[in-house]
Amino acid sequence: MNDVAHTPLVEMRNIRVAFGGVHAVEDVSLDLYAGEVVGLVGGNGAGKSTLMRALSGARAPDSGEIDIDGRLASISNPRDAKAYGIETIYQTLALADNIDAAANLFLGRELTDRVGTLDDSAMESATRKVMTRLNPNFTAFKRPVKSLSGGQRQSVAIARAVHFNARILIMDEPTAALGPAETEQVRDLIRQLKQEGIGIFLVSHDIHDVFDLADRISVMYHGRIVGTVNKDDVTIDEVLGMIILGKPPTEVTQKELAELHG
Amino acid sequence: MAEAPGVRRDSVQQPASRTIRSLLASTEVDTRLLGMVGALAVIWIGFDLASGGLFLTPRNLWNLSVQSASIAIMATGMVLIIVSRNIDLSVGSLLGFLGYTMAMVQAVWIPTALGLGFNQPYTWILALLVGMAIGAAIGGLQGFIIAYGRVPSFIVTLGGFLVWRGLIFQYAQGQTIAPMDATYQLLGGGPTGALGDVGSWVIAALACAGIVYTIINSRRRRREYGFPVRPTWALVTVIGASCAAVIGAVWVSNNYLWPPALATQFALDRGITEPPGGLQIPVGIAYPVLLMIGVALVMTFMATRRRFGRYVFAIGGNPDAAELGGINVRRTITLTYVVMGILVAISAAVQTARLNAAVTNLGVQNELDVIAAAVIGGTSFSGGIGTIPGAVLGAVVMQSLRSGMVLLRVDSPTQDIVVGIVLVAAVGLDAVLRRRSAR
């Protein structure tokens, strides 16, 4: 998997993003290979979403470079990112509340007939198809997504990301609002997508989820990467220590460890 | 203004209201729109009773349709602007400016400056096209400053409100320009500016055929995909009611006859001997009303069946989501103002043609009527919600109130007070109903 001979699908180098005086992301480098899940973890405000938004084109980084397939990519807006096959499930979901599931799923990429008239039936049909895979109980195809539950809305956001044959998938807290059955469905989906050779960034606060699904885990702390570890080489406690103390396991003293468990 | 009073009051008797509501739901008709039709019916019947039967006459209704046309045309554009969380305060001044420009084109530039003479067959369309092009350019400029310059639309169009009105005085020095080109005048309506009975029935037939085709076709497509479709009785009811409305409107228009003096003149001109009761010539649908219907159809199509409209609504629902979806938000916003500018030009043509002149206070306060029509028609200032047919109905409601009060000899300050209260009450009621239906 982490075959060095392979070029990574994504390589982010020295990414910086600042909001006024706040250095949300400081000199971060990260890569992702095809068929791999990289878990991105860290406390609230660590900079995970900001880093992912730089990759998805939501906010171009202030400095740094992104390579896709080993070639320098220029991603300055979401359209650019999609052109590279990058699909994103945003933590905020990014749905237009007043339109229905199909309209949201195809937002910006509507299906039309020859003269450019929207083909709502075709879009609804495709939406029904992808939703059966994600959330078979979903039936509210005709209602504005405002009237859906948090989990149903999340399903719509996930459906949008997986429908368009992404090569690189960014999932920022994809299961935060989902029930146990739906969460299991999304886990299966992630495994399946991984099998298909898609590279996935998984941002999650659920450390067990991350251990279950990820191949490598990158820990962020105050805008910086503390370290990137192979899942098989570390324990959950060690990763928790990295998240909370902001240091790699080797630098953590016995005293700090004791306090952590205190 | 959202639901017919009869429907609301049923909520006391739970089971009855539930069946009515589920029946309504299966017709898939917009209940808000239905409510507005109900409110309009109440207003019309109320005025008719109060005026001793003067309101519901073919003549009054025909006039009402013509008077509503120019505000309704602009209201369809205002819907898109308000839906995308912006506003346009400049439409009244822009209307004056474009009206003047079109008047100059036909009364000065074509005949005198270019030396082509008056009343050429192409004069009217040339004037209209020039107006629409300038309207699009000015709208585009305002939209560009709003979308790309990130200046709030309230400020930009408030500036436009002052600038375009000021420019009228700059280049007309307060003069009235008249008369208008003979063909151009037809755009304003009047007995001669209408389709006549045969033309009106042809339009009615086309409209009914269009309604049947659209509804059946969309049902067929849903069937093809195996989606649920509404029951046949609901389909028949919707088609029946829509066609009945079309036929009723045409029937009323055709029952309005040319005024006797005009009919006599017509008979003299054509060398026809008048029958004892005088010549009975049905007026039919007025051209400005036809124009308004055409505009409303095109705008509805753009709003619901084209990417542009989908984007406008998505932006209104969640601007960030629209941006992240890859929509070019700025270009879309700019386009809404281009469309608005074109519609203002069309309305300016209707108003100057009707007046047969361009005067300096042309379009004064129209921005308020247009915004009120859109809002009474269910467009929400919080963005993302609004319909074109609703706005057209809103314009008719506004004009019905005004013209009904004129019939009752209510003075103009009192009219303003009533319209102001109705506006606030309608939006307030709507907010309450919306909150209730959200629960």
Ligand SMILES: Nc1ncnc2c1ncn2[C@@H]1O[C@H](COP(=O)(O)OP(=O)(O)OP(=O)(O)O)[C@@H](O)[C@H]1O
């Ligand atoms: N649009 C913004 N404007 C200003 N500051 C921002 C903005 N977005 C993020 N920040 C700041 O950047 C830092 C990183 O935020 P980010 O959302 O990336 O954190 P996160 O790791 O995703 O946190 P969480 O786990 O809570 O989602 C925070 O300090 C936040 O306040």
Ligand SMILES: [Mg+2]
């Ligand atoms: Mg986040």
